[in-house]
Amino acid sequence: MNDIKITPEIVKEHGLTEAEYDRIVSAMGREPNYTELGIYSVMWSEHCSYKSSRFHLKKLPTEAPWVICGPGENAGVIDIGDGQAVIFKMESHNHPSYIEPYQGAATGVGGILRDVFTMGARPVANMNALRFGEPSHPKTKHLLAGVVEGIGGYGNCVGVPTVGGETNFDPSYNGNILVNAMTVGLADKDKIFYSAAAGVGNPVVYVGSKTGRDGIHGATMASAEFTEDSEEKRPTVQVGDPFTEKLLIEACLELMATDAIIAIQDMGAAGLTSSSVEMASKGGVGFELNLDKVPQREANMTPYEMCLSESQERMLMVLKPGREEMAQAIFEKWELDFAVIGEITDTGKLTLTFGGDIVGDMPIASLVEDAPEYERPYTPTPTRPTADVPAVNDLNKAVMDMVGGPHLCSRRWIWEQYDHMVMGDTIGRPGGDAAVVRVHGTDKALAISTDVSPRYCFANPVEGGRQAVAETWRNITAVGGMPLAITNCLNFGNPERKDIMGQFVGCLEGMGEACRALDYPIVSGNVSLYNETNGSGILPTPAIGGVGILKNADARATINFKAEGDTILLIGETKDELGASLYQKQLLGEDSGMPPHVDLTIERRNGDFVRALIENGQVSTCHDLSDGGLIAGLADMAIAGSMGASVTLNDDQPLHVSLFSETQARYLISADDATAEDIRREAKDAGIPVTILGKTGGKCLNVNDGTIDIAMSDLTSAHRDWMPNFMKNAS
């Protein structure tokens, strides 16, 4: 295959520009052969090199006293005290999931699990952030059914609970769905494993599944726009085997309990190539690999195919010399392949041999550091004029349509297909503000939330970026957690378009501001660009995954009303903020105006106040307000508590504003009368807006003496049934 003459067409097929090809030739001092070209193409792909995003990512805050390891490794690591660390990351698997939803989503879960356990953590929770086209689009049901089944199929078998996530529908995702998967793991602080290779002569070891021809050029596919014939790329979608992954987790953790491992890295995008290049690059060493030794699933594989295969469930390790036998015994016990495929050299090169010939010889530094970095031109998103958002005639119908519609209805149909309880520590199940998972064997718990409001990011990227970070912070706060750090998955369109790049830059600016103001740094992340089909981009979707800690897992809040006759309070102020709201988009079919403003000082002040109430046991019922505003939050709490509520809204604004405004930094809480009065006084003393809205109880959701009056039985069934009805007869 290396006899193939490199032509401009072949260069183009590899997703490289002419200028990039010239750069390769000058880095190598000669023309690359076919295998080398393939390796450069994946290492310099957008997916692996972050060439369009790196310049801007550097501006994000990544440090705090509790951050052990920020971006750059397989996942981020934070300190949670008592010698323990949390390791987490979120990653996209958008393109494969659109082409083959089950395997695309399943291998997305598998990949992110490996990123986390490769650092020494036992995965304890999976989350996801999913975006599909409009419900009426002919593919939506099929894609939703396949993605959910794929996430469940992988996570359930591996035995890591899928504890929550979010699902949105919007026409902009009709031809380009988003599947973002997050894994959270627990490790001992002094047993964290990194990827920097070291020690000339040390063995390079391949473990896990055999290498096949699946997934070749997945990273390149993920770095290009979609066209209608993208489905022909189905063979590039990898196939997952969660059973092997489960064995791999156990075998790796067993080996990690010894002192045999110097460095370890999973084989993710671009497989053997990127894992060996990254390990060598970080360690400042060379790798010599004998491709004849690579365990192979198929006959007659070429060096090109072995280097670019994205077969799943594989890891690469550098072991201390003399530990091979012991390590091999562990992998044999778990019935996994184990092969010494090479050794560390001092050449600074990636040297590949096959059948006794050298088939590739490339300077490691050039594969990584010479990768192009683009400061792409951009135009900031224009500021929108404010919108006048009118009232609808029938508020009862408005509430029913929203709570019982695609955007706010129960996601139970989804998460009942996920084993969300395995491992026996899920104490805050899906359906709440943040998932809560006990730190095994302790009184502590992790709170985890994934969020972003693409509507806001589209209307005003800076505000949307702020809001995405703030909403995870708020969701973690609403269960009583102290937010610690985030991971992200930045899903955008084609960065070569100035308006798209403007969205990217704006969202990052807002995210950075929020992270700094909330002491909530970014410790890991992933960028997914070119999310376009036939030139039409998705809404900018910087999905955020936040992790927080509850020091005492018993002091936490849930959204369900607990007792009839409790007092309902609103913390925070409601402003006239219906621009880019769900109300405007769903009920009026419009999208105009500015999204709600995120005042980070108020966000922090209100959140800290609410969290303290939960921590000191005054409050065990709390829900943050987001899409759909106050009435949506109230409906959630009533439905979850199987009881009604009666409230009075008299804040001198039109009722539709009070009900549906999406003003930020707001929480609903409920408590017995005496406690509620204490809270009201404490809030006033602290200068925090607080309003007593009414009482829990009864069989109806009642606002302003019957202006809205909906039977809970109707509201509950509408909320529960939308999705199961929608998904009937899905294929």
Place this chain on the structure above:
Amino acid sequence: MKSAVIVFPGSNCDRDMAVALTKITGNKPLMVWHQETDFDTVDFIALPGGFSYGDYLRCGAMSAKSNIMKEVIRRAEDGVPIFGVCNGFQVLTETGLLPGALMRNANLSFVCKDVKMTVANNDTMFTADYAEDEEILIPVAHHDGNYFADENTLDTLEGEGQVAFRYNEDINGAQRAIAGITNKRGNILGMMPHPERMIEPALGGSDGRKLFTSVMNRLS
């Protein structure tokens, strides 16, 4: 009470079972790897949930042929209490220690949720601490929990009091809403729901505890 948990490649509720046994009986169970052929004498053997061998071929089919199951079958014949949950139940039907089979859920989807069920027979060593017809809440998490047996077998199971638990609603299409059965002798219980996941209020309830305390009380 001294117990053992059998671990197959792909078991994933082995730790949950061990935690429940430790919390309730006060003793850590012996964790027994599938390749073993013998292990210490114990009072109770648990086959945990999970996806042994990835559910490849048929759920539980490959585990049923493992080395360790020969020993488990021998001890079952000696009367040692054997308790299979979820994949453990599937292994028990595949070995023939329990009759019938567990097919794919009727709606073809995995289901994970708390389920109300009834203690159909509280006169067994696994259910004695429950009241007669007690309604309990226990989670299920399975793709293949649709219990099937021919009519004669079902009639026999009911006639002999071998149906231990019944779902209060249709969860997976199981014949006669069967959630768990015992063998005729009464020393083997297989069930799809996971009592080991319902052992403290923080997890949503404690209705699973009585299953373990029933066995403890019987053995003491």
